[in-house]
Amino acid sequence: MDKDGKCHFAGLFRATLKTAHKILVEKDRQRAFGLYSMTTAIYTHADCRRHEMGSWHPESPARLQAIEDQLIASRIDAFLDYRQAPEASIDALARVHTSAAIALVRDNTPQSLQSDGGDHFACDEALHAGYYPIDGDTSLNAWSWRAARRAAGAAVAATDAVIAGELANAFCAVRPPGHHARPSEPMGFCLFNNVAIAARHALEVHGLQRVAIVDFDVHHGNGTEEAFIDEPRVLMVSFFQHPFYPYTGAQSLSRIAPNSVNVPVPAHSGGDVVRKLVLEQWMPALEAHRPEMIFISAGFDAHREDDLGQMGLVEADYAWITRQVMDVADKFSRGRIVSCLEGGYNLSALGRSVVAHVRTLADLG
């Protein structure tokens, strides 16, 4: 309050409203002239917050809350189309995963809530009844089967809507993440490979001839690479800290070329290193591939505040990378992009980085 008793926050609030109103007016003007006819969607579902692997685990439900909070605090939520993620069909999962891998998640999800059938917690005791361990980092709770199908289903539904022309592009705020999930087994916090499932859906159901997968998570997307190792219709471009979990990628580069440009970078690399490799190594490959659609494995754990990686990216780097990918999509793919959350464990940095990514996808300046 100032000496006249006026609250400074009221002024700030009015200024905020004014800015939001200006953006809305501009969007309306663009729509009227046919310059802005589509929007960016956020696909998510409450089930994705019910899967959890222990209160100590960094891949936590709080990640989605942090993203939602920052989308609201940044005021860009008003311009986004929020959609509920459906459950992926078994057929969709089976385009990437073996029946044994699907059964592993389905049959070992603790049964205490399986018969509930509703969208609400049955009871706290049931939720904490137990976990089924898959590896040292990955386990199932009673909601994991549903959450994993929602996460994959978000990517598939977003692909359908973007290809149908309902949306310009989409970001799937989902968990569990996917890019470590191998066709034959879950691993590394991941149950099903959401991006790979969506890319296969685009190829097999929609008949696209060429797609690209961009992965900017700090970890190598070993599951995605394995899923498309013999698939020339899919180009994968990524960078990843090396040597680092899952200790794959660099040694297999010669074997998987030419449909993979996965670039190992040393710990402590910053945005300058990443921007250079994007321009010099990703872009020529993407231009040559001429993808009809682009999928993004959007991990934000290469952020300098994220303790699960030792790289030095900041929000501006994520916005810049997103813009480069959009330029390729505008040129070859009618702008079609579906982005799925992977890593990102510092809650504040994650929320801010997703805002930078989505603000760019939605062309909100």
Ligand SMILES: [Zn+2]
């Ligand atoms: Zn990661």
